[in-house]
Amino acid sequence: MPAVPFDYHAPATLAEAVSLLGSLGEDAKPLAGGQSLLPLLTLRLVRPRAVVDLHRLDELRAVRRDGGTLEVGALVRHRALERGEGPLVLCPLLQEAAALIGNVRVRALGTIGGSLAHADPAAELPAAVRALDGTILVQGAAGARAIPAEEFFAGLLTTALRPDELLTAVRLPLPGPRTGHAVEEFSRRAGDFAIVAAFAVVQLDAAGRVAAARVALAGCGPTPRRLDAVERALVGLAPSEEEIRRVVAHRPLEIEPDSDVHASAAYRRHLAGVLTVRALARAAAGARAFGP
Numbered sequence: 001m002p003a004v005p006f007d008y009h010a011p012a013t014l015a016e017a018v019s020l021l022g023s024l025g026e027d028a029k030p031l032a033g034g035q036s037l038l039p040l041l042t043l044r045l046v047r048p049r050a051v052v053d054l055h056r057l058d059e060l061r062a063v064r065r066d067g068g069t070l071e072v073g074a075l076v077r078h079r080a081l082e083r084g085e086g087p088l089v090l091c092p093l094l095q096e097a098a099a100l101i102g103n104v105r106v107r108a109l110g111t112i113g114g115s116l117a118h119a120d121p122a123a124e125l126p127a128a129v130r131a132l133d134g135t136i137l138v139q140g141a142a143g144a145r146a147i148p149a150e151e152f153f154a155g156l157l158t159t160a161l162r163p164d165e166l167l168t169a170v171r172l173p174l175p176g177p178r179t180g181h182a183v184e185e186f187s188r189r190a191g192d193f194a195i196v197a198a199f200a201v202v203q204l205d206a207a208g209r210v211a212a213a214r215v216a217l218a219g220c221g222p223t224p225r226r227l228d229a230v231e232r233a234l235v236g237l238a239p240s241e242e243e244i245r246r247v248v249a250h251r252p253l254e255i256e257p258d259s260d261v262h263a264s265a266a267y268r269r270h271l272a273g274v275l276t277v278r279a280l281a282r283a284a285a286g287a288r289a290f291g292p
């Protein structure tokens with residue numbers, strides 16, 4: 001089925017794009033890699049009056065290291081993340097997460113900004129950015145905003161972005177010393193959206209105990225979920241796999257999985273526990289590999 005006809009705009013600058021979105025309002029949709037928007041258009045699940053193509057906005061392709069943070073432009077493609085191109089190599093969790101997205105054709109076109117703005121609850125990058133404590137940078141007619149990832153993902157396919165705003169970049173704190181990371185995903189076939197995926201970051205102190213732990217889940221509710229109780233309980237422990245399993249088993253997993261054609265809520269809850277333990281254990285092993 002062809003898409004409903006729409007006006008096509010390809011602004012040359014971010015200022016022009018933002019001003020266009022300001023004047024078109026809810027009638028317009030930004031287009032990045034098109035890997036989610038084009039299927040929605042051709043299925044007529046969205047019917048914008050105008051599409052604002054972002055491909056000429058080179059300023060959204062930049063990747064910058066600034067002290068202890070990495071700023072990744074919205075138009076950076078999944079494939080660049082997967083390959084760890086340039087300074088992206090400093091953020092190995094993104095590399096591992098991006099490698100699990102779809103297939104190489106999708107990764108060659110899809111962008112980090114598109115994935116975060118689309119906010120699919122089973123997508124890898126929103127949960128990875130939650131686990132990394134990222135901040136989403138947006139620009140609208142009224143100015144720029146920096147939105148912590150925990151506030152950005154507001155509900156199923158819903159974010160804090162206003163219709164006149166563009167996601168411009170994501171800012172990520174760089175891993176400190178003795179920090180390990182891991183992604184553990186379960187999907188029916190390689191490249192499918194996750195049924196459940198766990199994204200873990202563990203930092204150890206000089207004595208090998210947990211100084212900080214973060215874990216986020218995809219596929220366990222309308223937005224990516226952090227497991228705050230598990231994270232807090234791990235601090236100060238020597239994180240053997242057995243100890244991690246004990247902590248996870250005795251803490252409520254703050255998730256609301258739904259049943260659907262892919263899996264029941266109970267099965268997703270089971271997977272969440274198993275994958276959380278595996279991801280935390282592998283992240284802790286990675287952190288130990290850095291030595292004291």
Ligand SMILES: Cc1cc2nc3c(=O)[nH]c(=O)nc-3n(C[C@H](O)[C@H](O)[C@H](O)COP(=O)(O)OP(=O)(O)OC[C@H]3O[C@@H](n4cnc5c(N)ncnc54)[C@H](O)[C@@H]3O)c2cc1C
Pocket residue numbers: 029030031032033034035036037038054074100101102103106109110111112113114115117118120122123124125161165166167168191192193194
């Ligand atoms: C076969 C197939 C398999 C896939 N498998 C997976 C998978 O396993 N895991 C996964 O996570 N994803 C998967 N995807 C989706 C893919 O990752 C998309 O690339 C991603 O969801 C959207 O990125 P995009 O750049 O293509 O955005 P687009 O499709 O261009 O846009 C997506 C949405 O975000 C908005 N948008 C885009 N950029 C911006 C911006 N800068 N500011 C504001 N709004 C913006 C658009 O208006 C639209 O609403 C798959 C897609 C396909 C076709």
